[in-house]
Amino acid sequence: MNAPVSEDDGEEMIRYIEDENVNVAEHAIDDLVIQEALSILTEKQRTVIVDKFFYGYTETEIAQKMGISRQSVNRLNKKALLKLNKMFWEQEHDGT
16 A cells, blocks of 8 residues: 655655756756767877776776777877867866
8 A cells, every 4th residue: 555645755755856957957957068078089189088987997908998008098088178178268268
């Protein structure tokens, strides 16, 4: 048998739904920011950043996957991070 929902339970449920909606909106915004950031990178830089920071691969694993040296992966990573840092710095200081 279903018990009636109390007023406290109803309020708790509303807070939960509101929190979930905020979480969904925040994730959508985060996804857009990530997509914009990754779009300024070259394909190789994007592969390195995604594999390293989203999938947790090591530079050695990425190098093997891409068929390049670990040092090349390291350089691609550094250049990509510099580009991203510059983009975020400019956005912060331009107000966009």
